[in-house]
Amino acid sequence: MEANANTPSLLDVVKSFTKLTVDDYQRTYSWEKDQLDEFFADLKETTASNEPHFFGTLILQSTGAGRAAVVDGQQRLTTTYVMVAALRDAALKLDSSVINEPGKLPIYVAQEAWNFLIPSNDPSVPRFLGNRFLTQIILDSILPEPDHQKRIQDSHTRITLKFRKAVKHLREILREDLEKYDTQELKLKRIYKLLFTLTQKFLVLRVMTENMTESLEIFLTLNNRGLPLGPSDIVRGEIIAARGGDLDDKAQIRLQEQIFNQWKTIEENVGDPEVFLRHYLVATSTKPVTKKHVVDRVVDRIKDDEGRKDSELAKQLWQDLIDASETYAYITNPGYASDSTYQLYLLDGLLKSHRIFMLGLLRSKASASETAECIRLLFVLCFRYTMAGLNAQQLENFFQKQCEYIGNNEPMSFIQSNLKEKIGEILLDVEKYMKNEGDSGFTGKAILHALNRYLAPSALQFPLDSKIHLEHIAPQTSNIEWMNDLYSGHEELFDGYDDRISEIGNLTLLDFKINTELQRSAFIIKKEKYSDSVLKITKDLVSVVHWRQEEIEARTEWASKMFDLVWAVNSDLSKLETFPAWYSNRN
Numbered sequence: 001m002e003a004n005a006n007t008p009s010l011l012d013v014v015k016s017f018t019k020l021t022v023d024d025y026q027r028t029y030s031w032e033k034d035q036l037d038e039f040f041a042d043l044k045e046t047t048a049s050n051e052p053h054f055f056g057t058l059i060l061q062s063t064g065a066g067r068a069a070v071v072d073g074q075q076r077l078t079t080t081y082v083m084v085a086a087l088r089d090a091a092l093k094l095d096s097s098v099i100n101e102p103g104k105l106p107i108y109v110a111q112e113a114w115n116f117l118i119p120s121n122d123p124s125v126p127r128f129l130g131n132r133f134l135t136q137i138i139l140d141s142i143l144p145e146p147d148h149q150k151r152i153q154d155s156h157t158r159i160t161l162k163f164r165k166a167v168k169h170l171r172e173i174l175r176e177d178l179e180k181y182d183t184q185e186l187k188l189k190r191i192y193k194l195l196f197t198l199t200q201k202f203l204v205l206r207v208m209t210e211n212m213t214e215s216l217e218i219f220l221t222l223n224n225r226g227l228p229l230g231p232s233d234i235v236r237g238e239i240i241a242a243r244g245g246d247l248d249d250k251a252q253i254r255l256q257e258q259i260f261n262q263w264k265t266i267e268e269n270v271g272d273p274e275v276f277l278r279h280y281l282v283a284t285s286t287k288p289v290t291k292k293h294v295v296d297r298v299v300d301r302i303k304d305d306e307g308r309k310d311s312e313l314a315k316q317l318w319q320d321l322i323d324a325s326e327t328y329a330y331i332t333n334p335g336y337a338s339d340s341t342y343q344l345y346l347l348d349g350l351l352k353s354h355r356i357f358m359l360g361l362l363r364s365k366a367s368a369s370e371t372a373e374c375i376r377l378l379f380v381l382c383f384r385y386t387m388a389g390l391n392a393q394q395l396e397n398f399f400q401k402q403c404e405y406i407g408n409n410e411p412m413s414f415i416q417s418n419l420k421e422k423i424g425e426i427l428l429d430v431e432k433y434m435k436n437e438g439d440s441g442f443t444g445k446a447i448l449h450a451l452n453r454y455l456a457p458s459a460l461q462f463p464l465d466s467k468i469h470l471e472h473i474a475p476q477t478s479n480i481e482w483m484n485d486l487y488s489g490h491e492e493l494f495d496g497y498d499d500r501i502s503e504i505g506n507l508t509l510l511d512f513k514i515n516t517e518l519q520r521s522a523f524i525i526k527k528e529k530y531s532d533s534v535l536k537i538t539k540d541l542v543s544v545v546h547w548r549q550e551e552i553e554a555r556t557e558w559a560s561k562m563f564d565l566v567w568a569v570n571s572d573l574s575k576l577e578t579f580p581a582w583y584s585n586r587n
Helices: 010-015 033-049 074-092 109-117 132-142 158-178 184-201 212-219 231-244 249-270 273-283 291-301 311-332 339-350 354-362 368-387 392-407 412-424 430-436 442-455 480-486 491-501 523-530 536-543 549-566 579-586
Strands: 019-021 053-064 067-072 202-209 469-472 507-510
Touching: 010 053, 010 109, 010 184, 010 202, 033 053, 033 074, 033 158, 033 184, 053 074, 067 074, 074 109, 074 132, 074 158, 074 184, 109 184, 132 158, 132 249, 158 184, 158 249, 184 202, 231 249, 231 273, 231 291, 231 311, 249 273, 249 311, 273 291, 273 311, 273 354, 273 392, 291 311, 311 339, 311 354, 339 354, 339 368, 339 442, 354 368, 354 392, 368 412, 368 442, 392 412, 430 549, 442 469, 442 507, 442 536, 442 549, 480 491, 491 549, 507 536, 523 536, 536 579, 549 579
Parallel strands: 019 067, 053 202
Antiparallel strands: 053 067, 469 507
16 A cells, blocks of 8 residues: 555645644543554564555544544544654654765754644644643643653543553653664664654545534444544533533543543443433434434533523533433343343343333333333333334334333323333234244343243242353254154155254253253253253253154244243233143143
8 A cells, every 4th residue: 555645644644734633522542552562563564664554544624724623543643643752752862863874865853753743843832632631741741852841740630541651651662672773873763764654654544524423424434443432422522512611721621530530430331332322312302313413412402592502401411311321220230130120131132222211211200010010011022023023213213202201201001001002013923933033043042041930930040141051952963863863764854954953942041050062962861961950941851751843843832822921911920831731731
């Protein structure tokens, strides 16, 4: 790859601007030792090969004549800026920073670095500034020449810790690299080669945008080497801007640090902040909310009647996000002790849109019994809807409408009636699904886990995690012995083996006590291991004499009928039967 208009060098990009800034919504500097070492390794390798190196994407949003905000690439640009300054410092510490070779013009190495660092002859005005937290460190300890630099403090605001460590580490790995060269002349040539490579051989894909909506839309289609920027980061910046518009710099920094720390709490609560933020907005509004419209929806909420960002509205929205994140944490990590928490636990493995409805429900004034019934009906609806293969967006729209009703203080009986009506609209052939989709994805495993729980409610319960394996009783990889057993020697049926073994009737769950190396063992051997299981549906198989096509078909029918007892508008768990009991009564 060579430098061109689409993939210019870092120097070409930087020198086309007098000012590059990082807005407050951006995450602060986050690269750690491994990323810095990889960066320097790339630099050394590219220097040795003299071949161009693609450094990633830079998305820059124009903010006026010769100025731009860095939307994507701030980690790379910040690291580069620090390294160029370190190379300049290393050159200035030598007796001379000029390379003189016969027949060639002198190369002023320090000046080459200055050309990258500043846009004019004023050495106190940087071309690039990090976010508000990093600005003073750059101005005091990086931009000035070594004799005028302030020592980087070991203690400072926690939010700058990774940046301060990065500056020290980059300087140290450069020092170690230069120690390999014996003379000052060789050291200076090495410094220049590294500087030339970094600024002119490191190429980027430059994308220019005119506004934040366009920037975000482009960003969401791209990937990069650093931590990704998402709508939630920009939302955080909009909140900071609205709340801090009238504050001085010190107060702004305090506000930013407070919001960044609170955001860490939100992230810990919700796991995926992008999903949470969109779910929150869907649950609390009546308009559709796609990922690229998240920022617009937030900005609309923090504007006053005259269209100006309002500090109090921003403060209220931010506090509501914090509160909602705590509710969301419960929705996504409910445990599985009670029936309601267990149902939520399974739902979170099945889909995510149920969280929208739950945000509305759990922040309502519903009683404990009303909440439990709504969760049960939600459990029934989501499983049946997913198994029927219906449109996911329409289900999300339904949940959003219910949240609107809840927000308008409609009675819970009305919400429950809507859930029941929605369930009644679903056309689902349960037995057909159990035959065709038994072992595909999470659903079959969850159904078996739930039947086990409801058949043995007093038994010790285990989470549906990686320790619980989906076991094909007749194995997935066929052999002649199993095909003979399954079809009682009828060879004309052997071609149907793959379809038959995928039915839910041929599936059970293996717990951590069972050796999963059973694989293709005969049924009589498998049964010996099944007897050690802590899971009732697996232990029940011990009483089955043979494992043939007839048993698989019967057990699929049994699972379908038990499903209809549990996942029903009017469920009746009292009628649940184990497979051996049901099979015996059936025969």
